[in-house]
Amino acid sequence: MGKTVVVYAGEQPPGAWQASMFVAGPMPRDPDAPSWRPEALHLIVDGWTGPGTLVVFVPEARDRHRPQAGYISQDWEERWMAVADVIMFWVPRRMPDLPGLNTNIEYGRTETSGRVVLGLPPDAVSVHYLRRGAEAHGVPVRDTLDATIGAVLAIIGDGAQRDGADRDVPLLIWRTDTFQAWRRRKPAELTSARVLWAWTPPPTFELAAWAMKVEVTPLDYDDAHTMLVTAIGDGTTTHIAIADHDRYTTEPQAARSAKSRRTPARATSVAGDPAGWSPPLMMPPASRADTPMALNERPGEDAGAAGRRGARRSPLPASRTDSC
Incomplete structure (x- = not known):
C-alpha cells in the first residue's frame, strides 16, 4: 500500500508521485469556522491503496490563521491545478x-478538461448550473463526499510513477499510446509541460484529441525550447517549435545564428521522423500568402496601400486607448 502526502497552499510537492489530485471547493473565510477538508483528507488517506505516493493538493493554508498574503496562493493553485x-x-x-x-x-x-469530478450535496444551494454543465460534458457527479472521493480514486486507479517534469503530464495524457510513443523517442529532455486542451466529446466522453505546450532541452546543448505537441485519436503525435528561448538571452548573435542553422524548423510526426531529429530552433519566416491580413487591409490590396489608408484615420483619443 502506498502513502499519501498532503501539500497545503504555498508548499511544494515531492519530486515524484504515483498520482495527484487537487481538492477544490469553497473555504470558510472565518479561520475559526470548521472546514470540510479534514474529513475529505481522512477519506482520501483511507481510500488510497495504490502502489506509490498520492499527492493531495489542498488550497488552504496549513495554519488558516496565517494565510499567505496577496495572490501567492492563487498562483500556487493555478500551477498545481493545471497538472493534477x-x-x-x-x-x-x-x-x-x-x-x-x-x-x-x-x-x-x-x-471540459476531462480531469474533473464534481460533488454536490443535496442541501447545496445555487448549484443547478454546475450540475447541468457537468452532465453536458461528461463530468462525474456525486452527492456525498465519500462517493465523490471514490469516483476520483476510481479514475486514478493505480496511477503511474512520474518524477521531475513528467509530473506535469496528467494521467489523462500520460496513459495514451500517442504520448508514450513521443516520450519514448526522447528527442530531448522534458523540462516542463502544460496541457492546453483536451477534447472528450459525447457520447463516450473519451479522450479524442489533445495538445500540450512543452519545454524541452536538446541533448547536445543546454538551451530550453518551447514546443507544441498534439495528437488526434490513436494517430501519431505532431510537434513543432513555437518559441526559441535563446533569442531573449545575452548570448552573442553569432553563436545563436550558428545554432539556428543546425536544423530547419518544420512540423514533424513521430512516425516519419529521422533518427537524428533535434528540436528546431525557430519558425521559418512565413510568406505573405500564409500570413493573415492586417486589420485595416482589404483583399487584393498591397500593404503600402493599407498603411496609407490607415494613416488617414484619426487615432483614438488617449483616454480611450488607455482604458482598453
Missing part, C-alpha cells in the same frame, strides 16, 4: 458563509 491527475470539486454551497464564488470560476475553467 484529477481535480475534485466538493461544493457544499450555503449562503452567506460559504458562497463559493471563486469555485464557480475555477470549475468553469476546468469543466
